[in-house]
Amino acid sequence: MKTVGQALTEGLVARGVKVVFGIPGVHTIELYRGLSGSGIRHITPRHEQGAGFMADGYARVSGKPGVAFVITGPGLTNALTAMAQAKADSVPMLVISGVNRRASLGQGLGMLHELPDQAAMVRALCPSFQVTGPEVLDRCLNLAFAAMLGGRPGPVHIEVPTDVMGMEAVESSAVLRIPPALPDTELLDRAAAMLARAARPVILAGGGARAANIRALAEALDAPVVQTVNARGLMAGHPLGVAASPSLDAVRALIAASDQVLAIGTEFGPTDYDMYLRGGVPHCPGMIRVDICAQQLARHPCTLAIRADAAAACDGLLARLAPRSGDGADRAAATMAAAAQEIAGLSQDMPDQIAFLAALRDAVPGAIVVGDSTQPVYAGNLLYDHDRAGGWFNAATGYGALGFAPGAAIGAALAAPRARVFCLIGDGGLQFSPAELRVAAEERLEVTFLVWNNAGYGEIAAAMRDANTEVIGCTPTPLGLEAFAAACSLPYACIAPDPEALRDTITKPGPRLVEIRLV
Template structure:
């Protein structure tokens, strides 16, 4: 249904978003933003009612990661915006296109004591997103929304916040302008001459090495297809960042996997005379060290110019979209070259990496193997901050990119469940899996109600070890007597059932596998409680 010629601005915003491809909005209505809810149903948008604004933000994040389209959330003034700022920070660090639209007071300086009042709401949001702006007119609101949507597509996708004064949301205004014919986003691409020079360096390198990141993985199957062709044609080896998981096939003999954060990777990178990092920040949570380790030349490729001038100063910095860069390099490269790395050496290094992982957190890798063996190939995984996920991100090879999502940069507890809800809304009828730890799960456990309400068959693998184990281990390693790491847990199965979920507590690995497959066929979420005893069975 088209937008009415005249209607309150809140309703027109929903119609505008629908006309630009938004079909799901996450949020919570309140007295300060009810005008945003006037037009949702008429516009044909599905609204997902979160139990907390933090959940709404993570749902929008999960939806965006799963669909490749912006995730949109409606929240109220003051506390509503504050509650969604943690998800905004997560979306910022992980380059996720999330648009938060909130109401705001029309006067906050001369009048005190108002409901939901903050001294600087716009400024507070600006600390955790790309930009935060206030629309003082309908035209400004429409312009800011279009600006956000174009920037999501044209550059590095980071969250935006738009706030609209409460009285303005209720004003009757004309509909938003139509999308201009031919309007689209153009991503940067270097000149063919530059590509020939880089292709020449790649051809002449003795041991070229790629580091493949989320900027390429965000292109899905197309990114994987070109990444695999690039590695095969150049004779190079490659690491994938956690965000780049799945770009190379699990059995690719030239892949070092997602073990970039292992200390020995620094030595391996130092053996290469040409390192090409594509679509990755090379951040602390990618490397877990200050230095990349390269001794030879470094080429950095990123759509964000800020990344090209960081501490890993590159010999050649290329501002470009990762997919277009790889495509052009392939276009100007010659015949395929034989492998320039020893396959047996790569396999041996991966075996050492896995052994380190198993020694640090015993037993979890075996459970990952068992779960991976039965997980549907098109299942998408959303994980929380938990030791189970830390192991899985390294040892669980994904068959395709963009299939495992984790709060890598900001590192927020409570991400997994609501993000999985958003992901499931983006992929109806396709399997979605949540992995969470016992402590972080309780940050957003109330979103079980949303998952039940939407009828989402999400298996929730809950790693229940009764402690903040990662923190306890860190305390011991720092010679601190462990304290404040034990918490009284609820009966998670009964808690899930109280929300209307199904629950399972398998006693062995075969039962765990069966519970997972059964959960995908259910008509609601299933909480599957895993304990460390499973690793010794």
């Protein structure tokens, strides 16, 4: 007899799932029965939050949904933080959990792992579907994948009652395939005409533009491309690239001087566009917006809104535009130079931190850098040109979950096994999820953990000083990183925050831990 749990695994395989992150429990044994012989690789994190972060990193690098198996109750609540980070950054993540038997739900019987209403708790964040019987399993899977892939990506939850998991499965139905959302041709004609009339166009590219041919579109328009954090790498080394935050005055001036803004796959979130809380999104009269999400299009005024897959929209515009030349590269270069001067005025440390990131990039070209909320990551988010599209991402924007980077780096390494992966995290953030480093050693993954050790929460301490507030609670004692690395079976090195020392150390393959000691 094939059970519902086994059929669920088959349904994941049919939808292209190759890796699952999870910690088994008594409530998910029947879900695990189907993994044997399925071809799906199972990775065991040390905490369910780590499972979610691993699924997140895997999804960002592979372009496919990351999948996590968690137990009823605490397993799911532990994963909620990772699901919220995925929600903020539009990352497709499927979290599959158990739930207590159907007759007990909502009864307050004191069952193991019981919640008053598990699905209602999750629905405050994202869609949740319950497999109420064998006959609805395929429907739940189709609904989940449609929610992740049919519009703005994000997390989705499926729960399977313990009394349903072991039931006999019914015959599977056809897998629903989600086609890309194609743009309206009339709207593309209007957009192309508006862009053709512009003398000083600018493109604003967000994470939703990563699969689009932004380079070709920029060249056709001779338009500088301002890249938010999740779009870095799209224009690596290109003269039209502006790898600087639109929160900076220099970048805002470029946008304000433009006579046509084309925004693609960007939500205009404050952590990208107004991190200093100085007055919201830069004024963009006559803006053209392309986004997969109708709600996002409705949140900011524009002259022309195109709801479509970014890649399809870019291809459609390219077919309608005649290439031209102008001063786009000069405008981009001037903006980057002005942004660098602005950064130097903001902090005496940031230019050195950005130079450190550049040394990392140049020493190991094409690497993936996964960041936590730590000082060099904040600096890089303001001004840093990475050399791999989708190869620079972190939790220092949007939801901002500390401890994100170790799990996400592990997920990234599994999605791109031939790439070098660097996890850049502070000594404080590392203590949120230290045990996940053992997974990298266990799975022999090419992840180098770079621990920026300033003996505390340096970024928060600086913010408290800037606010004329006594610095309290910002000096947790760091881990003894050499002993910790040994406990995780990781080679260890300690260096100063110097680009030359970094180059000599990181060319060695991972997994390993490198402490960058500032104090």
